[in-house]
Amino acid sequence: MLSFLPLFPLNLVAYPGEVLNLHIFELRYRQLVNECIDEQKTFGIPVYLNDNLPGFGTEVEIVALHKRYDDGRMDISTRGRRVFEVENFENPVEGKLYAGGEVTFSTDLVDLSQPLPELLKLLDSLYELLSISVEYDKEATQFSFQVAHRIGMSLDDEYQLLTMPRESERQQFLIRHLQKVLPIVADMEHTKARIKLNGHFKNLDPLNF
Incomplete structure (x- = not known):
């Protein structure tokens, strides 16, 4: 209609x-x-x-x-x-x-009553790496929409998520995105830590030759 x-x-x-x-x-x-x-x-x-x-x-x-x-x-x-x-x-x-x-x-097909445990685990890992606190409602019927803007997706990916009619499909999409970006974020945070150490006095262990 x-x-x-x-x-x-x-x-x-x-x-x-x-x-x-x-x-x-x-x-x-x-x-x-x-x-x-x-x-x-x-x-x-x-x-x-x-x-x-x-x-x-x-x-x-x-x-x-x-x-x-x-x-x-x-x-x-x-x-x-x-x-x-x-x-x-x-x-x-x-x-x-x-x-x-x-x-x-669109008819929204809410086929999940709670967020997938794997998605929650990946979200926790992301926010821990970034040292930020993000609050969300785990009882929300459209959990994917609640966190979609908080995981660093491109506008194209955000749009693709909008077109998906099933909550289960959207959460799987978010899981795949997080699986791709988490190693990149972890590497960036490791690089930042190394940069912060540059110029500081270092207590290095002696090497045995």
Whole structure:
């Protein structure tokens, strides 16, 4: 079934459940946001990737208007709701300044009730290597979307994850990514440690020849 959404293309991936803060300054998007606030409507953020719209995006709702400037600019917070695929794109929508289009909403197949133990183990290893603390909800039904922006994926990989309808498939995708990047991160951290030692007095063990 087709649904119409006002569209706000961005060079980023918004995920369901994610809170995204936006500074609205273009006239066309000021019109879009004002209409969504006044009419309590949602809008879509399709991913703008490699100079085109490949098709998938996320419907978002405005959860807070933080500031409205004298010149009409706004600071807002949005929360992601559902993944969609653009079927027809109209730029601009007739009688409007902004783009819009007919979309179909994806059916999210939550076939995992908890994150895979291997994924949690890899996440812990990454954050331990980086000496950072990241909090996440292990009971979240879409756990993959919750951590996707926190593991250093490229925009292309983040988009590919968005197109996957099954939670199990998405978590396996994250596992494969982490298995690739962890050795690289470990090597970088080892190099940083060696650089920090350079110039320091070293207590070296004598060598027996």
